Amino acid sequence: MKDGGIGYKPDANDPERVFMDSGLPEGISQAEITFRVRGGLRGSRVVRRSAAEFAHLRTVEQRVSWWGPAARVTLTEAERYIDQVRTTLGARAEEIRRRREGVDLRCTWCERERTYIGALGFQTGEPGWLSGEPRKLGQHIVHQHTYRCDTCGSLAFFADGYLEHPLPGRSSPPAK
Ligand SMILES: [Zn+2]
Structure with missing residues (x-):
């Protein structure tokens, strides 16, 4: 399921949860985005992205190393966060590939x-x-x-x- 620092549950096409442990903003060691709708006992429940109204973002800060409280974000913000991580991971993979090929x-x-x-x-x-x-x-x-x-x-x-x-x-x- 995990692929280069991003994991999707149940699948990457229309996930309910996206877990990231690499390519994150400075000082963040893990992040999780859950797609949600209003309802349920706790005010929201997890659904697939295609059915979601908003998302929750939770992160682990390197210096404390436990999960912080969930922040409510819009779907656009959630997508942008995931895209940024993907871009960072892609650039990193490209850099490693270049370095591998550059070794004589x-x-x-x-x-x-x-x-x-x-x-x-x-x-x-x-x-x-x-x-x-x-x-x-x-x-x-x-x-x-x-x-x-x-x-x-x-x-x-x-x-x-x-x-x-x-x-x-x-x-x-x-x-x-
Ligand atoms: Zn020799």
Whole structure:
């Protein structure tokens, strides 16, 4: 159901609820829009957008991290909010795509494309008090996407969580 930071219930074409956790205004970590009509015990009830008279917008502020009270907004305002998030997410995806394609994977020395050999786990640690040996506490595994030159064996690493791997290969340097 979720697609790049926006989720729709029950479907994207005519949703009752739209949940967003990315591409939001500064300081907002989550937002939910529910489409509504007047009625019900609580003054309004959730309906599909096509049947709605207005909408409720609720957000989570990063600094407090709980849901604020619902604000009543017009359907136009609700649509504009969702559109803005979509636009931001679209621009971000485009930027990531551009960056992925811009990475030159050729080995500097051998002038050949490095091969993706997977996400390797590296153990990290902090030196303990006095001993200088790594402490057990604070050790964890970080994954690095790794590309190896099959001629000289040199490696290129990318931390997990930034770009999607394997990157699209490049046979020539990006045009300047
Ligand atoms: Zn090489």
